[in-house]
Amino acid sequence: MGQIVQYITSYLSSNQTPGAAGNMFWALVYIMLVFAGLSVAVIAMNWLERKILAHMQVRLGPMRVGPHGLLQPIADAIKLLLKEDIMPAEADGLIFWVAPFVVVLAAFTTFVVVPFGPTHAITDMNIGILFMLGVSSLSVLGIVMAGWASNSHYPLIGALRSSAQMVSYEVAMGLAVVSAILMTSLNATGTGTLSMIGIVQAQQAQGEWFIFKFFPLGLIAFFIFAVAMVAETNRAPFDLAEAESELTAGFHTEYSGFRWSLFFLAEYSAMIAVSSIAVTLWLGGWLRPFPNLLNNSTWGLVFSLCPGVTFLFFAAMCFYNAARMPKHPLFRIQTIGLAGFGIALGLIGLVLFIPAVSMRIQDIFWFSAKVAGFMYLYIWYRGTFPRYRFDQLMRMGWKVLLPMGLGVLILTASVALLQQKLWHP
């Protein structure tokens, strides 16, 4: 018994990820935390997407289910669980059953290396970024399996189009990633790193986020990745393969109920995963804005107050909207619910002001804030851009993004070499 307690507490004093420290218990705890956080994030994304899209289209979105539709995702989840589970008659049973699992597996396994902080990752592989790209390319296989196993025209065409699109934009993504990895090698020893934590530490050591490095090369590489990641996750404006008006929901037409919700979960998790790659590679991961420039303690204090202030801001918005609710007796429950939610958020915000908590939460907060910014961009793109036709989509992937990626790679390598030769002979 004492040995178990000692095994559990021995990790608390180390400054490594659980995978590097070899501690199985804490690795499992981290996995559970990441899984829970991801599920909450997907649920929140569902609500946010409907609300933000609605506000962009000058309408209100779900307002009935909870106060301002806050319980809508829960209602959706219950509906999906209770729907009838249909399998088409001629469908290939085993593959039909396995396809959603493969997609969800690929989407969730990428989070093993995502760095929420210098030691806040489940593990830190030496090939972290390669692992993430590889495992997210396995979800293409799940989509192909889903389209084929449904044994019907729309899913098959949708699956083939979707997987062709994903494979094409993986190439552009890979080139953009390579040019960012190249920037990690501009240090004293001249060796770069593929590990996600190492990439953020390289940005910290070089004193600038890679998006601003060798301006505008870092920016162009980031732009290429940002476009390719939207196409990789089959989101608007590249969602021809699953758009309702084009292909009657594409590869997941024949899936209903819980199986469809697995595809949905996998899509949003993949969105968060590729946003995490973008944040780690170009936007400095868990680093707060201006980590080296504004280095004195007062700025440190100001930035450490940000998590608490954010939650207090959300709590204030909840109270404001609770005060604006109609004063009708039927709305009393909603008003009380919204006020309660506001109180909960306010308490979380107050807890985040405690220095001990704030020190640990800093990195995770900044990382999550940047990924949340990307999620907002995803929803913004969906509300703004018209859909690409499939041949325009493929043309852009191969004829525009691939040459741009190659050009950025060559230019980045040349500028890096010049910098090494001219300033550090």
Place this chain on the structure above:
Amino acid sequence: MLVGGILVITRKNPVHSALALIVTLLAQASIYLMLYAPFVAGVQIILYAGGIMVLFLFVIMLVSIDRSVRERQFNSQWVVGVIAATALGGLFMIVFTKGKNIFPEHALPMVENDNTQKIATMLYGQYMFAFEIASLLLLVAIIGAVVMAKKRI
């Protein structure tokens, strides 16, 4: 890996065979991991399981499989097959048990922290010529495929 390999050759449905091949390739990637070569394992997953097999599946799904599933599968050269497999397996066994001195200077370093860096140094340093020739080969293959598939040149 063995289960995947056996499933590849025994399934009647070519799509099932391709999926079993994916399982085999993923198992091979984990074998690379066990040999302290994480970079090769990662690249295997990206390229082979995630790229080449997707294209395999495209072709298999677009070519009509109803006919091929209903065809009678025959195996009339199994004697020669068994002899060849036994010979090859025997060769592997002999090399494994008695051939430890064949490649003495390429013993595994057993440290995986800088596997990627070492591969890069060797690939772009000592084996640069072979690297360029291989990429030229791939270029010729791509141009050949484009020429054969285009309607007018």
